[in-house]
Amino acid sequence: MAQIGVGVNEVFLAQMRAKMMSMALKELDDAHAHDAVQEALLAAFVHQDKFLHQSLLSTWLFAILKNKIRDIQREHARQNQHYIDADDSIVETMFDQDGEWHIAPKTWQDPENYASSFDFWRAFDFCMQNLPAEQAQAFLLKEYIELDTDEICVQMDISTSYFYVLMHRARLRLQACLGAQGAL
Amino acid sequence: MDKKPYQALLKCRRASELSSMSQDIRISTWATICLHTHLIVCGNCRRFHKGNIAMKRAIALRPQDKNKAILTEK
Numbered sequence: 650m651a652q653i654g655v656g657v658n659e660v661f662l663a664q665m666r667a668k669m670m671s672m673a674l675k676e677l678d679d680a681h682a683h684d685a686v687q688e689a690l691l692a693a694f695v696h697q698d699k700f701l702h703q704s705l706l707s708t709w710l711f712a713i714l715k716n717k718i719r720d721i722q723r724e725h726a727r728q729n730q731h732y733i734d735a736d737d738s739i740v741e742t743m744f745d746q747d748g749e750w751h752i753a754p755k756t757w758q759d760p761e762n763y764a765s766s767f768d769f770w771r772a773f774d775f776c777m778q779n780l781p782a783e784q785a786q787a788f789l790l791k792e793y794i795e796l797d798t799d800e801i802c803v804q805m806d807i808s809t810s811y812f813y814v815l816m817h818r819a820r821l822r823l824q825a826c827l828g829a830q831g832a833l
Numbered sequence: 834m835d836k837k838p839y840q841a842l843l844k845c846r847r848a849s850e851l852s853s854m855s856q857d858i859r860i861s862t863w864a865t866i867c868l869h870t871h872l873i874v875c876g877n878c879r880r881f882h883k884g885n886i887a888m889k890r891a892i893a894l895r896p897q898d899k900n901k902a903i904l905t906e907k
């Protein structure tokens with residue numbers, strides 16, 4: 650980085666970094682803002698030959714940062730899109746067009762064996778974390794907090810029939826995931 | 834519950850919905866008959882249904898300290 654222009658030193662970089670962070674934080678959360686600044690600085694370093702000497706170094710860095718922020722936001726939008734699609738496709742993944750099992754469920758042992766198994770709960774928590782957020786929330790409220798269905802629907806602001814859809818998908822996903830993890 | 838969609842012969846997809854639902858509410862007598870008739874003849878759905886029951890039971894038996902971890906993480 651020290652090769653970029655004259656007068657670039659660590660003090661200047663630290664100042665730039667702070668300014669870039671405050672700009673990135675207006676658009677992104679902490680971790681992603683940090684990533685964006687890091688990537689912008691790295692990109693500046695890698696592409697230093699493209700630096701036009703007539704423009705100020707700081708202007709150039711902020712232009713790169715803006716692009717990085719936009720990239721990250723676009724990626725977020727894309728992932729959220731993917732999230733919703735994945736949410737809707739579990740039934741299509743598990744069943745074929747005729748409504749027959751596409752991926753056969755695995756046999757469960759005695760639940761008492763699982764309850765005391767550290768490995769089972771580690772796999773289970775991993776599978777829970779991989780559930781789409783709504784499904785995880787519905788499942789947690791129902792099976793762990795043991796709230797009434799009506800209460801859950803009020804809390805989550807969903808209809809009863811959608812609650813059953815969420816629970817059905819959650820159970821399909823959890824069983825498939827636990828099977829794939831070799832936890833059963 | 835409407836009888837027509839079941840016609841006593843369920844597709845596995847519908848049977849899995851009823852299996853899941855039966856964990857959350859008392860499903861109608863007709864739906865119960867349809868589900869269990871299907872379970873007699875379908876090994877895959879039987880495994881899924883037993884899995885749902887076992888999962889509920891395992892969670893109820895889960896040691897409390899391990900419970901806490903998942904609740905704080907979410």
